[in-house]
Amino acid sequence: MVVVKIPKSHPRYWSLYYRERIIEGMEKGMTAKAGLIAHGRGEAFDYLIGERTIEPAKKAMKAAVAKLLLAKHPVVSVNGNVAALVPRETIELAKALNAKLEVNLFYRTEDRVKAIADELRRYDPEIEILGVNPTKRIPGLEHERGRVDEKGIWKADVVVVPLEDGDRTEALVRMGKFVITVDLNPLSRSARMADITIVDNIVRAYPRMTELTREMKDYSRDELLGIVQGYDNGNVLSGVLDHMRNRLTRLSEGGVWRKKELD
Numbered sequence: 001m002v003v004v005k006i007p008k009s010h011p012r013y014w015s016l017y018y019r020e021r022i023i024e025g026m027e028k029g030m031t032a033k034a035g036l037i038a039h040g041r042g043e044a045f046d047y048l049i050g051e052r053t054i055e056p057a058k059k060a061m062k063a064a065v066a067k068l069l070l071a072k073h074p075v076v077s078v079n080g081n082v083a084a085l086v087p088r089e090t091i092e093l094a095k096a097l098n099a100k101l102e103v104n105l106f107y108r109t110e111d112r113v114k115a116i117a118d119e120l121r122r123y124d125p126e127i128e129i130l131g132v133n134p135t136k137r138i139p140g141l142e143h144e145r146g147r148v149d150e151k152g153i154w155k156a157d158v159v160v161v162p163l164e165d166g167d168r169t170e171a172l173v174r175m176g177k178f179v180i181t182v183d184l185n186p187l188s189r190s191a192r193m194a195d196i197t198i199v200d201n202i203v204r205a206y207p208r209m210t211e212l213t214r215e216m217k218d219y220s221r222d223e224l225l226g227i228v229q230g231y232d233n234g235n236v237l238s239g240v241l242d243h244m245r246n247r248l249t250r251l252s253e254g255g256v257w258r259k260k261e262l263d
Contacts, residue, residue: 015043015051018085018203025084029115032107035081038163045184046201048244053208056239057200063231064160064180064196065097065212066224071158071178074099075130079106081163082202083116088123089206096213099160102152103131104168108144138171146171153177161190162202169193182206186240197233199240 006016022039025031068074076094078101083090094101103116117129130152138146138153145168148154153172161169162182166189172179173193181194182205191197198205216224 019043021084022081025080028084028119029111030083030119031080032105032112034107035079035084039081042163042184042201045186045199048247049184049199049240050247051201053200053204054240054243056236056243057198057205058208059231059239060196060198060233060236061200061205061209061212062216063227064198065209065216066219066227067178067180067196068097068099068158068160069213069216069219070221070224070228071099071156073156074158074160075102075152075156076100076160077102077104077153077162077165078116078120078129078131079104079163079165080112080116083119086202086206087119089203089210091120091124091127093206093210093213096210100152100156101127101129102149103129104145104148104153106143106145106165108147138168138175140171140174141168161194166190166193186237186244191237195233196231197237199237 006013006020010016019039022031022036026033026036074097076090076097076099078090090101093099101120103113105112113132117132120127120129130149134147134149136148136150136154138148145165153159156177158178158180159172160180160182161172165181169179169181169190170193173195179194180196180198181190182198182200182202183191184199184201185191186197186199191199
């Protein structure tokens with residue numbers, strides 16, 4: 001393994017840091033090669049929103065947390081990129097929500113599943129991890145991602161499916177599941193098929209969602225229902241695209257390219 005020491009003074013420190021985390025995840029056997037491509041695609045969309053949490057994402061996160069707090073059987077799905085980027089944060093979110101964690105992979109091998117489970121257990125040796133021996137199959141999904149745990153995604157009423165997972169999102173919606181996705185690409189099938197789409201970098205989204213969960217646990221059921229019922233995913237996605245368009249318009253104007261802050 002080549003260790004790249006990135007000085008914190010580097011203007012792209014955090015971007016490079018998380019890039020290295022993805023590479024390390026592949027070397028640990030958690031992240032598939034395709035996961036590197038997916039991460040790069042996400043970085044490109046993060047540039048477009050300004051590498052910060054924008055208002056439409058904040059609105060989506062609040063609705064997502066409200067729905068998860070109302071859920072009877074919430075599940076947070078974990079893939080290789082999630083385990084590489086936010087293992088501790090994923091566990092903290094699941095614990096705050098009293099949600100199950102389930103490993104679910106497109107490029108599934110037993111070695112990858114074990115590597116992801118081992119990584120999560122580094123942060124909590126007692127954490128229950130579902131999906132190690134899945135016995136059910138999502139109707140219509142013939143690939144490995146269709147295999148799910150009877151106590152997890154199969155039973156769930158609300159599922160968090162992060163990082164571009166369009167076919168599974170669509171299939172879960174057909175099953176009657178309420179699907180929440182964290183996806184930097186507002187044009188993906190995941191983003192368009194999910195009930196709630198959080199267009200944000202997962203490294204920012206999960207900690208913020210955990211904070212929101214702790215704040216909103218004291219909300220009444222009626223307050224939580226009101227938040228969910230007042231949410232419109234189409235409007236939120238339109239808001240994201242409006243933000244990108246407006247930001248690109250500002251960037252296209254003369255004299256902005258050397259500014260430190262572009263928003």
